[in-house]
Amino acid sequence: MHDPRVLLDPTTDAVRKLARRGFHLDVESLEKLLASRNSAIHRGDEARAEAKRTAAAVRSATTEERPALVEQARELKAVVTAAETETRQLEAQLQDVLLGIPNLPADELPDGASDADAEVVRSWGEPTAFDFTPLDHADLGERLGILDLARATKLAGPRFAVLRGKGPALERALARYFLDLAAEHGYLEFSVPTLVNRETMTGTGQLPKFEQDLFKTGVGDRELYLIPTAEVPLTNLHARETLAVEDLPLAYTAHTPCFRSEAGSYGKDTRGLIRMHEFSKVELVRIVDPARSREELEVLLGHAEAVMRGLGLAYRVVKLAAGDIGFSAEFTYDIEVWLPGQQRYREIASASDFGTFQARRAGIRTKAKDGTRGFAATLNSSGMPIGRTLVAVLEQGQQADGSVRIPEALVPYTGFDVLTPD
């Protein structure tokens, strides 16, 4: 969420920045709304101050003066109540408007609105060359007997997966490897709820605008949302808290299931494990001094890249286009892994700098030694999703005989170094 005064300050250049992501900022109506809210607050404050003085006067008043003062106090109270009602309404309106305004994309991002407009920053590793026609992970998985998508559909519908045998073992190995790397990089591991309340979802920006992307559960009058990523609980751990600047950066990680409705992606990636309603992921979150957020993003990206390099997976890093970054982000790098089955790079992780946007929503405040107060900056990156990494491991590791070579770094976790067809 933006500070409306900053947003309306011409030097912020918000209108132009938001236009890059196709959002039209209605400056006039926002200004009007802000001004009327402020004047309602002011009016209420004035009347309340007067009412307090009058109430104090009642006490020392003589019996004759008393009735008139009491009457006056009653009238003032009516004014206060009216101003408060108006303030509440205007405040709610302002909140509605502000919660719907996306973050300002950084100027360094390329123009454009799709992944085709992303700018390649660097590539690592060679797209695997095969002297046979590589299979995609779905075929590989079925042949190896570790993946059963048909039965998953029977259980829950499309976009769910069943893994069997060495499949789940590999999943578990990946998760442990990711978590161990995260620990090496200084991340504190958490185990968090995967079902969270509305406020938490609002803090990181999933709500109110993207309700249709989430799964929701309800029992009686209770409503909880299934997290689409551990970013949500991890970032909100410090919601409505004040953090000492000298304690930053905080680096947190968690391995959780993630649930996404994938509304609006009908027909996309219908095959295999690329786009699931449920998948598991190790997430990395950093809560940092906003003055250092862009440097911290580089650090975070480095940690995510280390995972890919550790597994020996060919990948590239791209800078997303201004119109393609998420609602809450101001800068995003994607890591794209090479998928031989598709003969292209596919997104596997996003590393984003949210500036103070999420912190304002969630109320993650900072206090410096000299007493200066502000909001923290939040960052996050996958580090990595288990399913998509498994896809890459299978596809990049496949061999002519239909077996799959397991990356060396994983062998200590799996206890096997090759997957062979049943």
Add this chain to the structure above:
RNA sequence: GGAAGCGUGGCAGAGCGGCCGAAUGCACUCGCCUUGAAAGCGAGAGACCCGCGAGGGUCCGGGGGUUCGAAUCCCUCCGCUUCCGCCA
């Protein structure tokens, strides 16, 4: 799910319906003292909102009510603790 109790500042813990944003202690900040530290002494210090500022307002779990006036009274919701039941 049933019963009882409790929710006050970073923590602990006072608080007759007006003099309470709130005693006191600890922790904290700055001075003095000390070779240094501790102790001791002195001073200071809450958060949030509106305002260029002066200043004003809000906040004693949340919401509502009574009253000229509520941390204090009433209702309600939430949370915590203990006991019972149920369960992994």
